[in-house]
Amino acid sequence: MSDDDHHFESKADAGASKTFPQQAGTIRKNGYIVIKGRPCKVVEVSTSKTGKHGHAKCHFVAIDVFTAKKLEDIVPSSHNCDVPHVNRTDYQLIDISEDGFVSLLTDSGNTKDDLKLPTDENLLTQIKEGFAEGKDLVVSVMSAMGEEQICALKDIGPKN
């Protein structure tokens, strides 16, 4: 994915094409859903008792994958919901700057320098130390609806 592409997709109205319609009744716990324009991960679904009013309603409790805010929504089970297209890409970690920005190696051999590590101090020191010790680290970047964030980190053994 080149930088141009990325630029194009993060335009304000491009978010819509980043989602798919899916029937509310088929969205499960641990799936994704758009609530109030935000991409969320569903942590709880309750469906109203069967046999009531002919239609069941789904009550979703979900967490914004980027901001960690909790959001809720109630949708009739036969209606469509927007489901965000969530992608994860692994990059090798090349460098960590003082202010927490990282330098990542893309598949095409370029570097990607616009992402920051999480703000949790403890974790940050741990990562920096591991990196300084010469561990080979792989970073997973989650992207959805035009936003990106580092979501996981993996240690694939000492640097050779």
Added chain:
Amino acid sequence: MQGFPDRGGTPDLAQLQSTMHAIELACTSIQMHMNPAAAEATILSLSQSRQPYQACKFILENSQVANARFQAASAIRDAAIREWGYLTSDDKINLISFCLGFVMQHANSPEGYVQAKVSSVAAQLLKRGWLDFTTAEKEAFFNQVNQAVSGIHGVDVQYTGINFLESLVSEFSLSTSSAMGLPREFHEECRKSLEMNYLKTFYCWARDAALSVTNRITESDSAIPEVKACTAALRLMVQILNWDFVCNSSGGATSTSIFQVGGRQASDSPKRSECNLVQPGPAWRDILVTSGHIGWLLNLYSALRQKFSCEGYWLDCPIAVSARKLIVQFCSLTGTIFPSDNAQMHEHHLLQLLSGIIQWIDPPDAVSKAIESGKSESEMLDGCRTLLSIATVATPSIFDQLLKSIRPFGTLTLLSTLMGEVVKILMTNNSEEEAWSWEARDILLDAWTALLVPLDRNGGNELLLPEGKNAAANLFALIVEAELKAAAASAFKDDADSDYLQASISAMDERLSSYALIGRAAIDATIPLLSRLFSERFTRLNQGRGIVDLTETLEELYSLLLITGHVIADEGEGETPLVPNAVQTHFSYVVEADKHPVIILFSSIIRFSEQSLDPEMRQSVFSPRLMEALTCFQLLHTLVRQKHICLHIVALDSWHDLANAFANEKSLLLLNTAHQRSLAQTLVRSASGIRNSESANQYVRDLMGHMARYLVELSSKSDFKVVAQRPDIILSVSCLLERLRGASSASEPRTQKAIYELGFSVMNPVLVLLEVYKHESAVIYLLLKFVVAWVDGQISYLEAQETAVVVNFCMSLLQLYSSHNIGKISLSLSSSLLSEAKTEKYKDLRALLQLLSNLCSKDLVDFSSESIDTQGTNISQVVYFGLHIVTPLISLDLLKYPKLCYDYFSLLSHMLEVYPETVAQLDSESFCRVVASLDFGLHHQDTEIIDMCLRSLRALASYHYGETRAGKAGLGSHATGVTDPSGNLQEGIFSRFLHSLLQLLLFEDYSPDLVSSAADALLPLMLCEQGVYQRLANELIERQSIPALKSRLVNALQSLTGTNQLSTTLDRKNYQIFRKNLNKFLIDVRGFLRTM
């Protein structure tokens, strides 16, 4: 915090006073929340110092701070239990009589909790010495108590004496005894001895105490001090009758009588309310039954009833509550206390009680009205409990007859009207909170259940007389009415209470089966009633279609279906239910099938479900989820469980339509995933109805082949990595995996071949999916569960070559999974997403462990024609290798999930027990993990986990010992220890665990149940590492500074290995001897070793 000086000698007054002040200060500062940790340490150091008795006595007698006295008493208890082994017998007796004397002297003290504590300390110490004291010594104590209880020293002392007996009895009763660090046998001995020699005496003392004050209570118009003593006496009697009597025949300890008179309590009958049978045996007949004791009790209560208007008495005052409790217990009296040749005695006993309590519940309408207008319900509830007790000990006909001698109707009629009143109350104010009517309904339902549950599996229950049947029929009609009304009312309620609903479903199920029992008792009336109600609503549905809102009717139908289901069929969990006896035997006079009431009912229900298949009807009336989820799939699922039904089903066109739709129609993909799975399972299982094995396999291929091909095609697409993340693709992949899992779990020998091919064809796609969805934990879990189910169904049938394929596949799966997840840290900002991620990991790992266990079972059950060794597959090596991959993924945090921990340790201990020889071949890295796991497990708080680790140690050590004795290497370098690259000597496994096991046994807390398995592990460990054991024993002795204790320890260590002809072999007898030795050893030395 410094400890208090040991009290070996006689301390001076100043010392005692300073100790007292320190403790008082600590107690007050705890109350004020000032530095509580330090204060607790001060108090703890008192109870841990040596012989603190002088100081404690001083505090008890002189301190003005009640809490300090409480703590002093508690310190006496702790110290004495710990040091019991080397207190002189004078010391022991002194301590007990001090405590007893103290409570008697301070009988009028206002601080009840200090009194209760000192009293219970006396009781515990008396029990601790119970088996050592002579009869004369015990008699001396009991004389003192008897005098107190008889009342000659006044009411307060009397009350104190009764209280002491109460703590004593609860201390001797197994379920309420306090831990003393002694084996179970000790408690058992004490219990038996008290029951044989003292219990009846105590009962008589309590009865006499109550008798002695009865007159004064009945004659006075206000509450007097005697009431307190009388209440305590009644409570003690209740407690004694609650005793778990074992020696209930005069000869000795036999418990056969439970099957004679009191045999109505089937162990598996559904019970919600407690109803303990009281079975003290014939020795108690004279005081409980024939002495007029019950008459006195009933008179006492009716006298109390008159006083409820007086000051100091009310319906729920302690003495009334205790008296009612005792009356209820008398109703549960049964067993050999009533002579088997004199049935009248029991009937007379019950009749006397019933006439005593009848005004509590009769007439039912007046009673319920009084409660609704404010009267306390407790008397009525106790009345219901009495009925329950009588129903439990008497047969239905005796139960019914009892009341006939005093009323124009039978007891069943009373039970029916009483419950009818309760149901009416429930109907009118069906509020959410727990009301008395709920409790009354549950108790009364239990009474019906006790009466109506069939006595044994094949014999029917005795039939009720017409009057009883009538009562049951009336009640059932009322219940159905109430349920329907509730259902209709719930139709428009919003769904805010859905959580609550989930929780109460099992309770409702239980309740419905009790209703069903009542319904079956009057089956002639019930079935037509249900048919009528059902067809009424069905007609309403058809007529009102499109005109009126039918939600209420649908809810009513749903509720009716549930009730009907329970009446006509038993719930068989995982088993095939039979037609209940009541239904089978009752309508035998009906010859023509289409006039059979049950068949009429059935056919109307089936017509109803047919309607749901009509698309137009479904659109307009039914909620699709109601019909599909509740009726169809659950019905189908049950149907295919029976082979002869399968035979018919697979011949039906509609079944083929369903199968076809399942294989080809997209719309079924919208079903809930759990239903996908169960539908696949149902359809595959129905293949057992196809006679020809070849066509059964073909049927499965036709059904599932399409889906497997889809997965293969999908995963081989070049752009799969890109499209895979699309929600619609994720959804269909999840559905397919669920279906594959369902199909795999329905594997049967006949269709095994087709299902093997099915799984085989998706092996590669599965690995591709595992790679592509490595971040999509929900898909990964489904995938793992499919593989687990598939391997589980296949493994024992596979031939050697197929096994090798499956094993290789599983290992690649494990390695791939591990490479994705090892060392991975989730960086989400949200704590709930983080914990979610942890739960997902836990579920995955459990599935992986299950996979390994399934592979493991190949060695136990194998139907293949040749041994798998021909392909060079060694299951134990494979599983060890799998464990080697999985173990690093299991973090200490994850082991906090009890199920995962249990699965892990049971697999590990199974492997170590069955294949100790493979351990010898493990490389040092894997071996270290095994050792670390065992070490972790040994210090786990769950007894079962520790037990598994101990069994593993026993297996390893005894294997090694046996091998080395035969001149072989055993565990080789793992046992002797190795020098690691940095030059440090790693201790061998056995010396390491010998050390930590001894440490655990002597110095740490553990459940006494573990001592036997610890002994079984310790013996081979000691034999393997005799030198190390000697060294450890010497260290223990060296550490002991007090000469008296040192010599005790030396002797104890000597007798641990030197008594009872303990030899150096590892046979059953030797293990047994060692268990006995270790038990004695621990009792001897643990007490003083732990405090040093």
